[in-house]
Amino acid sequence: MKKTTKLLIKRAIGYIIGLVLFFAPFGLYQRGLMALLGEHGNPDIHKVCYTMSIQSLLTGGLAKYSLGVALVSLYLLMIVTVFFGPVFCGRLCPVGALPEYLSRIMPEKLKLKLKDKVNPTPIRYGFLIAFAAAPLLGTSLTCTFCGFSFMQRLLNIPTVGNIGVLLSSTIITGILWLIIGGLFNAGGRGWCNYCCPVGAFQSLIHAVCARLPFTFKLKIDRDKCKACGLCAAACPMGSLKLEGGELHRNIHSCMECGYCKGLCPTGALSYGTGRDGWNDSMISIKKKETADEKA
Amino acid sequence: MWKKWLLRALALALAFALFSGLGMLMKKGVAEKYVFTKALSEEETIVVGDLSKQLLPKKLLQPGYLDFTSGHRGGITNDTGKAVKLQVVADGSPYDVELKSTSPGFDALTGVYGRAVEDGAQVTFEALVRIPRGELKNASGQEIVVHFLNADTGENISDLVLRIA
Numbered sequence A: 001m002k003k004t005t006k007l008l009i010k011r012a013i014g015y016i017i018g019l020v021l022f023f024a025p026f027g028l029y030q031r032g033l034m035a036l037l038g039e040h041g042n043p044d045i046h047k048v049c050y051t052m053s054i055q056s057l058l059t060g061g062l063a064k065y066s067l068g069v070a071l072v073s074l075y076l077l078m079i080v081t082v083f084f085g086p087v088f089c090g091r092l093c094p095v096g097a098l099p100e101y102l103s104r105i106m107p108e109k110l111k112l113k114l115k116d117k118v119n120p121t122p123i124r125y126g127f128l129i130a131f132a133a134a135p136l137l138g139t140s141l142t143c144t145f146c147g148f149s150f151m152q153r154l155l156n157i158p159t160v161g162n163i164g165v166l167l168s169s170t171i172i173t174g175i176l177w178l179i180i181g182g183l184f185n186a187g188g189r190g191w192c193n194y195c196c197p198v199g200a201f202q203s204l205i206h207a208v209c210a211r212l213p214f215t216f217k218l219k220i221d222r223d224k225c226k227a228c229g230l231c232a233a234a235c236p237m238g239s240l241k242l243e244g245g246e247l248h249r250n251i252h253s254c255m256e257c258g259y260c261k262g263l264c265p266t267g268a269l270s271y272g273t274g275r276d277g278w279n280d281s282m283i284s285i286k287k288k289e290t291a292d293e294k295a
Numbered sequence B: 001m002w003k004k005w006l007l008r009a010l011a012l013a014l015a016f017a018l019f020s021g022l023g024m025l026m027k028k029g030v031a032e033k034y035v036f037t038k039a040l041s042e043e044e045t046i047v048v049g050d051l052s053k054q055l056l057p058k059k060l061l062q063p064g065y066l067d068f069t070s071g072h073r074g075g076i077t078n079d080t081g082k083a084v085k086l087q088v089v090a091d092g093s094p095y096d097v098e099l100k101s102t103s104p105g106f107d108a109l110t111g112v113y114g115r116a117v118e119d120g121a122q123v124t125f126e127a128l129v130r131i132p133r134g135e136l137k138n139a140s141g142q143e144i145v146v147h148f149l150n151a152d153t154g155e156n157i158s159d160l161v162l163r164i165a
Helices: A003-022 A028-037 A050-059 A069-084 A087-092 A094-103 A120-137 A147-160 A168-183 A190-195 A197-209 A230-234 A259-263 A285-294 B002-030 B056-061 B133-138
Strands: A217-220 A240-243 A246-249 A269-272 B033-035 B044-049 B065-069 B086-091 B096-100 B126-130 B143-150 B156-164
Touching: A003 A028, A003 A087, A003 A094, A003 A259, A028 A069, A050 A069, A050 A120, A050 A197, A069 A087, A069 A197, A087 A197, A094 A147, A094 A168, A094 A190, A120 A190, A120 A197, A120 B002, A147 A168, A168 A190, A168 B002, A168 B056, A217 A246, A230 A240, A230 A259, A259 A269, B033 B044, B044 B065, B086 B096, B126 B143, B126 B156
Parallel strands: B033 B065, B044 B156
Antiparallel strands: A217 A269, A240 A246, B065 B126, B086 B143, B096 B126, B143 B156
């Protein structure tokens, strides 16, 4: 079996675990937490609802929340992100994984190269600001524009027998999430890159906390990197780029999925604590080649 | 360098404007969901489902599947002064109607709520109405009455009228 296939299967296992943990009819995470907190309700993704609690946190409305599944989940997400980066996105979230894996069945020539053409950083933070400001502006970007909710609808089909009532907003969300951002987009992570407040929120935390020595992050050993570009070509978020013969990473869109680390033929990429090495002085390819030749 | 930052700031502002605009459109889409509140002391509450307010995506894909809901967190208030074991029953509907509730123990088959609703407490209620595509033109003016009954005595406490416009 090819290395890429192995890695994709390994990652898929994580996303399936995420699906079983967070989405009905399974919702093992919610069931466990509800039992622990003595809470009742439907163990679907709405019980956790990261989007509403993040919006409440950003707008100062979190005080209205009682300590329940949603609030505990938000705190857990934040703690995990502080120490390990946005691993919820990269290793567990099936909402991002579904369009990514769908996009792999589409021929490359039919796909938009959004991640190469539109820098996701200002867009996703612009979205996060619009999302946080929505209650003040009287707009709606939570339940009406939610990939998590759409995923839950898809999973309800086998148990309920239909996808439920679709509003225009739900239909637009589905098209952006699965079709434009997924199926017809290189990497399939258009929704994650531009439209997911949960991802943007984690990236913001990670961009700050990755500077701390005790937190986990994607690291590079410039001495080992041969700038082959294998990782950059494969990165579903487009956060790795080969520019001027050197590998660069955009921490604001990296979801710490570990795909690049697994693909790296020289072991230059790793995930751990300490300095990340991305800002280390670059060893130019020419110098490297000369050194290789001499050796 | 400053040009790069200026471009980023512009992109950020543009994204903010774009997504705020999208949020406005999404808000309009919310009008396709008919949200209401109801007090059980009211003899009759009328909720209007206006099909003409549907946006194009809904019109094209699922124009006849309508959602009348009291929301996730309650919306139906027992203000009758006593605890009551509630049952909901749809009456006189020419269309397929599904009655739902997220309140604990609700039985979708019988429409009986699992626990008695204390005075002042709230429960949720949702009615999903399916109008076949071919009947949409003649749907305007049709009414579906949902009776809120005392499940123990069968007494009719209050009515909810779902009116299609």
